[in-house]
Amino acid sequence: MADKNEILAGLAEIVAEETGLDTNEVELDKSFTDDLDIDSLSMMTIVTLAEEKFDVRIPDEEVKNLTTVGDAVTFIEGAQK
Amino acid sequence: MTDVVITGLGATSPLGGDVSSTWEGALAGRSGVRTFDNDWVEQYDLPVHFSGQLAVPTAEVLSRPETRRMDPSAQMAMVAAREAWADAGSPEVDHDRLGAVVSSGIGGIWTLLNGWDTMKEKGAGRVLPMSVPMLMPNSPAAYVSLEFKARAGAHAPVSACASGAEAIGTAFEMIQSGRADIVIAGGTEAATHPLPIAAFAAMAALSKRNNDPQGASRPYDTSRDGFVLGEGSGIVVVESAEHAKARGARVYARLLGLGMTADGHHIAAPEPNGTGQTKAMQFALERAGITTTDVSHVNAHATSTPVGDMIEARGIRGLLGSHADSVLLSATKSMTGHLLGGAGALESVFTIKALAERTAPPTINVTEPDPELEVDLVRDTPRALPADGQLAAINNSFGFGGHNVALVFGTA
Numbered sequence: 294m295a296d297k298n299e300i301l302a303g304l305a306e307i308v309a310e311e312t313g314l315d316t317n318e319v320e321l322d323k324s325f326t327d328d329l330d331i332d333s334l335s336m337m338t339i340v341t342l343a344e345e346k347f348d349v350r351i352p353d354e355e356v357k358n359l360t361t362v363g364d365a366v367t368f369i370e371g372a373q374k
Numbered sequence: 375m376t377d378v379v380i381t382g383l384g385a386t387s388p389l390g391g392d393v394s395s396t397w398e399g400a401l402a403g404r405s406g407v408r409t410f411d412n413d414w415v416e417q418y419d420l421p422v423h424f425s426g427q428l429a430v431p432t433a434e435v436l437s438r439p440e441t442r443r444m445d446p447s448a449q450m451a452m453v454a455a456r457e458a459w460a461d462a463g464s465p466e467v468d469h470d471r472l473g474a475v476v477s478s479g480i481g482g483i484w485t486l487l488n489g490w491d492t493m494k495e496k497g498a499g500r501v502l503p504m505s506v507p508m509l510m511p512n513s514p515a516a517y518v519s520l521e522f523k524a525r526a527g528a529h530a531p532v533s534a535c536a537s538g539a540e541a542i543g544t545a546f547e548m549i550q551s552g553r554a555d556i557v558i559a560g561g562t563e564a565a566t567h568p569l570p571i572a573a574f575a576a577m578a579a580l581s582k583r584n585n586d587p588q589g590a591s592r593p594y595d596t597s598r599d600g601f602v603l604g605e606g607s608g609i610v611v612v613e614s615a616e617h618a619k620a621r622g623a624r625v626y627a628r629l630l631g632l633g634m635t636a637d638g639h640h641i642a643a644p645e646p647n648g649t650g651q652t653k654a655m656q657f658a659l660e661r662a663g664i665t666t667t668d669v670s671h672v673n674a675h676a677t678s679t680p681v682g683d684m685i686e687a688r689g690i691r692g693l694l695g696s697h698a699d700s701v702l703l704s705a706t707k708s709m710t711g712h713l714l715g716g717a718g719a720l721e722s723v724f725t726i727k728a729l730a731e732r733t734a735p736p737t738i739n740v741t742e743p744d745p746e747l748e749v750d751l752v753r754d755t756p757r758a759l760p761a762d763g764q765l766a767a768i769n770n771s772f773g774f775g776g777h778n779v780a781l782v783f784g785t786a
Binding site for chain 2: 310345
C-alpha cells in the first residue's frame with residue numbers, strides 16, 4: 294500500500310512521462326485540464342498507467358470526477374484495498 | 375497545366391539522420407545494413423539476422439512525450455518532415471492551401487503488436503488509449519498535418535512498396551488539380567519487428583546472407599537472393615512553381631510527371647513481362663511532355679530479388695532502347711535496404727539530389743552483374759550526369775499487389 298506522498302510521486306512520474314512536464318509541477322491542487330493542459334485521451338492514458346502502477350481500478354465514469362491531481366491521489370488511496 | 379517543383383528535402387535512414395548524411399553515405403557507397411543487436415534470432419529462430427536500421431534513433435531527436443504518442447513509423451516521418459519544412463524555409467503559408475500526404479506500407483505495426491502482447495499478458499484494461507491513433511496507417515499523415523496545420527487535405531495512399539512514391543504523386547495531383555499550393559509528401563516505414571521479418575522470410579523474399587549482411591542487398595548481381603528490410607522516412611516539399619517563385623524559394627528540381635498502373639496479375643509476384651511497370655514509366659514521360667532521349671538517370675526499384683530486378687531492367691531497356699546505354703541507372707537499396715512504404719520517397723530524395731548535383735549515386739555489392747543486364751549500371755562510385763542542359767530522371771517504385779508508380783523529375 295502506497296501512502297499519499299508515494300501516490301503523488303508515482304502519479305507525477307506518469308504525468309511527466311506522458312506530457313513532458315517536470316514532476317515537481319504535478320502538485321495536489323493542480324487541475325489536469327486547466328493547469329497541466331492534459332486532454333481527455335492523455336488523461337485516459339494516465340489513468341490506465343496509474344491503474345497498473347498502484348494495482349487499483351479507476352472506472353471510466355469516475356475519471357470525470359478527478360479534476361485535480363489531489364482528487365486522483367485521494368481516489369487511488371481509497372481504492373487500494 | 376500547373377508547373378510543380380520540389381523546394382524542401384528531409385530524411386532519416388539507415389545511412390544517416392538527415393538528408394546530407396544520408397546522401398553523403400550513398401555517394402561514399404556505404405551500407406546501412408547491420409546484424410540485430412538483440413536476441414530475436416535466438417528467441418524466435420529467425421532465419422534472417424540483419425536489416426537496415428536507422429542511423430540515428432528517433433528517441434535522440436524527438437521529445438519523450440512525442441515518442442510515447444507516435445508509433446515509430448510516425449516518429450520517423452515527423453523527423454523527416456521537420457527537416458524538409460525547415461529546408462523549404464519554414465514558409466508562412468495559407469494553411470487551407472497546405473497539404474500533407476505521408477504513406478506507410480504496413481502502418482503502426484509496433485503499436486499493434488505491442489498492444490496485443492500487453493493484452494495477452496495483462497488483459498484488456500491495460501491496453502493504452504492511444505493505441506488506435508498510433509496504429510492507424512494514416513497516423514503519419516495525420517501527425518504531419520497536425521504539426522504544420524496542413525488543412526488542404528491529409529492523405530495516406532497505401533500501395534505496399536510503392537506507397538512513398540504514390541504519396542508524392544498524390545501531392546503532384548493535389549497541386550495540379552488546384553486543391554493545394556504546397557504539400558509535405560513522402561513515405562515512412564518502421565517494420566523492423568520480428569513478425570514482418572518472419573513473414574517476409576516465409577515468402578522467401580528476404581536475403582539470408584547472414585554471414586555478410588552489408589553484402590546482402592546486391593541488386594542485379596548474379597548471386598542476389600532477396601531484399602534486405604530497411605526502415606526510415608523520406609519527405610519532400612512539393613510546391614506549385616508559381617507559389618515557390620512568389621516566395622523566392624530555392625528550387626531543387628521540377629516534378630514533371632507521374633505514371634501509375636496496376637498489373638492485375640498476382641498478389642505478390644510481378645507480371646513477368648513488366649508490361650504494367652513499363653507503361654507506368656511511359657505514362658510518366660508522356661505526362662512530363664518529354665521523350666525517352668531526355669532521360670539521363672533512373673533510380674530503379676531494384677530490391678535485389680532474383681526475379682524482380684530483371685523484369686524492371688528489361689522494361690527500362692525496352693522503353694529506352696539503345697538510349698539506355700547512355701542512362702545512368704542506380705539501385706540505392708543496395709545501401710539502404712528496402713524501406714517498403716518509405717522507399718519511393720527516400721529514392722525520390724536521391725533522384726532529386728542526383729539531378730541537383732548532377733551526380734548519380736552508386737550501386738554497391740555488384741561483383742558479377744546479371745549477364746542479361748543491358749543498362750549502364752552505376753557501380754561502387756558515383757558518376758557524373760551531363761554537366762549542361764536540362765536533365766530528366768525517373769524514379770520507379772513497385773509494390774506487392776501489382777502497384778506500379780513512376781515519377782519523372784527534371785533539373786530546376
